[in-house]
Amino acid sequence: xxSDFYTNSIVPxxxxxxxxxxxxxxxxxxxEDYYQEVCLQVWRTKxxxxxxxxxSTWVYRLSLNICLTMIKKKKNNRQHTVSDYEVPVATExxxxxxxxxLNLLYDAIKQLSEIDRAxxxxxxxxxxxxxxGEIIGTSHNNIAVRITRIKERLKKILN
Amino acid sequence: METSxxxxxxxxxxxxxxxxxxxxxxxxxxxxxHIIEKFNRMFxxxxxxxxxxxxxxxxxxxxxxxxxxxxxTFIISxxxxxxxxxxxxxxxxxxxxxxxxxxxxxxxKWLKDQLRINRKLARIYYPLFFITAIAGIWFSxxxxxxxxxxxxxxxxxYLVNGFPVLWMLPIxxxxxxxxxxxxxxxxxxxxxxxxRVFRKLNDMIADIEELRK
Numbered sequence: 001x002x003s004d005f006y007t008n009s010i011v012p013x014x015x016x017x018x019x020x021x022x023x024x025x026x027x028x029x030x031x032e033d034y035y036q037e038v039c040l041q042v043w044r045t046k047x048x049x050x051x052x053x054x055x056s057t058w059v060y061r062l063s064l065n066i067c068l069t070m071i072k073k074k075k076n077n078r079q080h081t082v083s084d085y086e087v088p089v090a091t092e093x094x095x096x097x098x099x100x101x102l103n104l105l106y107d108a109i110k111q112l113s114e115i116d117r118a119x120x121x122x123x124x125x126x127x128x129x130x131x132x133g134e135i136i137g138t139s140h141n142n143i144a145v146r147i148t149r150i151k152e153r154l155k156k157i158l159n
Numbered sequence: 160m161e162t163s164x165x166x167x168x169x170x171x172x173x174x175x176x177x178x179x180x181x182x183x184x185x186x187x188x189x190x191x192x193h194i195i196e197k198f199n200r201m202f203x204x205x206x207x208x209x210x211x212x213x214x215x216x217x218x219x220x221x222x223x224x225x226x227x228x229x230x231x232t233f234i235i236s237x238x239x240x241x242x243x244x245x246x247x248x249x250x251x252x253x254x255x256x257x258x259x260x261x262x263x264x265x266x267x268k269w270l271k272d273q274l275r276i277n278r279k280l281a282r283i284y285y286p287l288f289f290i291t292a293i294a295g296i297w298f299s300x301x302x303x304x305x306x307x308x309x310x311x312x313x314x315x316x317y318l319v320n321g322f323p324v325l326w327m328l329p330i331x332x333x334x335x336x337x338x339x340x341x342x343x344x345x346x347x348x349x350x351x352x353x354x355r356v357f358r359k360l361n362d363m364i365a366d367i368e369e370l371r372k
Binding site for chain 2: 015018019040044099101102104105124151154155158
């Protein structure tokens with residue numbers, strides 16, 4: 001990967017990638033793995049980007065797809081033990097932010113289903129409902145209803 | 160006052176350390192380990208399947224009265240397993256404390272050597288499997304009964320020194336073709352099972368080479 005590509009096409013969007021990867025991982029090691037995988041795939045698929053959407057949307061979509069695929073792969077590789085169904089909890093290995101409220105919000109987000117996580121991340125990033133619907137593959141009305149439901153659930157968890 | 164999740168999100172990410180990207184190093188470190196581990200798992204599983212399959216077939220052959228086929232298949236299959244276990248032991252010689260690229264290249268070289276040996280062996284064991292199968296049928300009680308019936312009728316079979324020459328010719332021809340094209344049949348077999356892993360490995364090496372430019 002050329003440093004030009006990394007500097008111009010990845011670094012400005014690394015925030016997006018970090019926020020998404022963080023929501024799908026429970027340890028610093030996994031987080032770094034997912035982050036690197038996303039960067040690698042952004043670089044590998046750069047020629048497939050036809051400019052029909054914003055580059056940031058492309059990066060969002062790719063990051064979510066990769067995180068969901070990696071989670072699925074990880075689940076398949078792992079023996080189905082009880083821990084698969086446990087709610088993720090903060091561990092020493094967790095990469096925690098310095099902001100306590102943000103950490104709590106992330107822990108709450110991690111208790112949502114994988115798709116709901118994607119929806120709320122895109123919502124918090126202020127993406128329009130239409131775009132969220134396109135990325136997730138559903139109507140914007142459905143997204144609106146879903147977001148209300150997710151926000152209520154998050155409120156409940158946080159309180 | 161209760162803070163909304165939108166505010167927590169916005170304010171949380173205003174702090175400078177929250178969006179520090181991890182360094183991109185050893186992009187393929189984990190991936191190279193995973194692909195090699197995956198190949199090893201598949202390879203071991205297939206060797207175990209070969210041992211189990213040939214053993215079960217040996218037992219079945221006793222009851223099905225095709226014992227020669229069962230014994231032959233068992234011996235050939237387990238010879239393949241022994242050779243490949245020996246080849247697998249040499250995999251441990253690959254140094255893991257090198258870069259992902261060198262590790263993958265060393266593995267790729269090992270894999271190619273291993274395939275080359277197996278391709279050569281395939282030209283022997285494919286015809287042997289075939290001959291064993293034919294011999295198994297030939298010497299089975301049921302077939303011998305059928306043969307006696309045929310031999311009982313005049314001009315039904317042409318024998319030279321007790322051998323059915325015309326029947327032997329196609330068997331020899333097929334066995335010879337298997338010996339000639341054994342490597343091609345092996346390639347086809349191997350690609351069916353390991354094709355995806357091989358393609359992944361090649362893609363990975365190509366990617367790293369491009370990244371190194």
